[in-house]
Amino acid sequence: MAVPHRAPFSPGTMENAFLPLNAYVPLGDCDGPHEARPVVSEGGEVREGQLIARSSGKGSANVHSPIPGIVRRITRMRMPGGRERGIIVVSLEGSFSVLGKRPERYLWKSLNKTDIMHIVQEKGIVSVGQRMPLHDLLAAKSSPGGFPLVVNALEMDAWRRAEEEILRSRPLDVTDGCAIVARVAQSGPVILAVDPDFPQASIDSMLASFKETGIEAVAERFRRRFPQDMRHQLEEALAPVLKDGPRPLILEPSTLVALHDAVVSNKAHIEQYVYMGGGALKRQDILKARIGTPIGDLVEECGGFVGPPERIIVNGPFRGHSAGSLDVPVTKTTRAVLALTRHETMTAATRHCVRCGQCVRSCPEGLSPHLLYKLLAAGRTAQARAEGLGSCTLCGACAYSCWSRLPLVESFSGDRAEGNLG
Numbered sequence: 001m002a003v004p005h006r007a008p009f010s011p012g013t014m015e016n017a018f019l020p021l022n023a024y025v026p027l028g029d030c031d032g033p034h035e036a037r038p039v040v041s042e043g044g045e046v047r048e049g050q051l052i053a054r055s056s057g058k059g060s061a062n063v064h065s066p067i068p069g070i071v072r073r074i075t076r077m078r079m080p081g082g083r084e085r086g087i088i089v090v091s092l093e094g095s096f097s098v099l100g101k102r103p104e105r106y107l108w109k110s111l112n113k114t115d116i117m118h119i120v121q122e123k124g125i126v127s128v129g130q131r132m133p134l135h136d137l138l139a140a141k142s143s144p145g146g147f148p149l150v151v152n153a154l155e156m157d158a159w160r161r162a163e164e165e166i167l168r169s170r171p172l173d174v175t176d177g178c179a180i181v182a183r184v185a186q187s188g189p190v191i192l193a194v195d196p197d198f199p200q201a202s203i204d205s206m207l208a209s210f211k212e213t214g215i216e217a218v219a220e221r222f223r224r225r226f227p228q229d230m231r232h233q234l235e236e237a238l239a240p241v242l243k244d245g246p247r248p249l250i251l252e253p254s255t256l257v258a259l260h261d262a263v264v265s266n267k268a269h270i271e272q273y274v275y276m277g278g279g280a281l282k283r284q285d286i287l288k289a290r291i292g293t294p295i296g297d298l299v300e301e302c303g304g305f306v307g308p309p310e311r312i313i314v315n316g317p318f319r320g321h322s323a324g325s326l327d328v329p330v331t332k333t334t335r336a337v338l339a340l341t342r343h344e345t346m347t348a349a350t351r352h353c354v355r356c357g358q359c360v361r362s363c364p365e366g367l368s369p370h371l372l373y374k375l376l377a378a379g380r381t382a383q384a385r386a387e388g389l390g391s392c393t394l395c396g397a398c399a400y401s402c403w404s405r406l407p408l409v410e411s412f413s414g415d416r417a418e419g420n421l422g
């Protein structure tokens, strides 16, 4: 793809997107097949923030209505990446219990660990980066504690900028989110992982507020390269800081802010910060959108298209997926919508694999991407699985490093989209 080293972005206010007339609320936002079970029926009224589907166990999170209204349908929809998901369609109607109200502020420090974990589970918080319920992540980490908490404000590609902007604009809420994690999971020092251009003044004020809360914190600037926000790449890059200590918990500013809003303001996970960009879009922006908002509504809010987009990608070119239509809804793991021009999607000519081994050296999972590619091209999926295809995280590092510009990730993600990996 023809990308600038980093798409220019003017920081501004992160505005609330208009409310959707119909919200298409997915029952599953996490990786894996698990979906929440609806607890409402078609035709029923729902309040803003009301529980509409309950977690079916590990790997699924509670789902709440992002708007007040009527449950029109409970159906299924094909999501970017090819997986079908259960959807509850809510039509806007009635009065608001969250919007326009002054946010509540609870004195969370008087809550014990069990109470906080209950809130995290009840409010359905999902880690946007790890695509898992935050409750599951915290529960897995709560013993023995002392592990570093990495606040990951790095981005996956040259366009996305939401995490960095959240860290810059809501630093105290991120700090509170870290303090809540420290309370429930006994995490140790905080490491702020930021871009080389992240403003030093913001870092200084965050480090000062961590000091006030008694949390040890450092900032680490990362050399800019893409993709760079994946767990393995981050751990590898932080190895000199982490030494032989426990593995860190990595959370993004948006997840920490959602945690803060749940515990401090009693708010369910019904909103998501979405970066809107790409050369085919009239105006780039970061919008705070209600879950279930069709991405077409967000495109309209950004002034529409300047010309026909060649491709619309949800969550970026490295690990994202093409959206089949503008009706695709915002989910708890939507971070970006890119409307790309023909120039931006231009793919260069490919050559045969020269067996240089560069993809093997760059794969954080220790796979042999050239071999997987060859096996899939020959239709030998079972053998590719035996060679570790199921461990591929679709990080894109192999394709990025391939001299022959082979479409390695497309080939691996195509297999996932067909459901071959379950």
Ligand code: SF4
Pocket: 362, 363, 364, 365, 366, 367, 368, 369, 391, 392, 393, 394, 395, 396, 397, 398, 399, 408, 409, 412
């Ligand atoms: S996309 Fe998959 S095979 Fe390629 S580097 Fe990432 S994990 Fe390895």
Ligand code: SF4
Pocket: 352, 353, 354, 355, 356, 357, 358, 359, 360, 369, 370, 401, 402, 403, 404, 405, 406
């Ligand atoms: S980097 Fe590309 S050319 Fe080199 S071995 Fe891997 S697939 Fe083949």
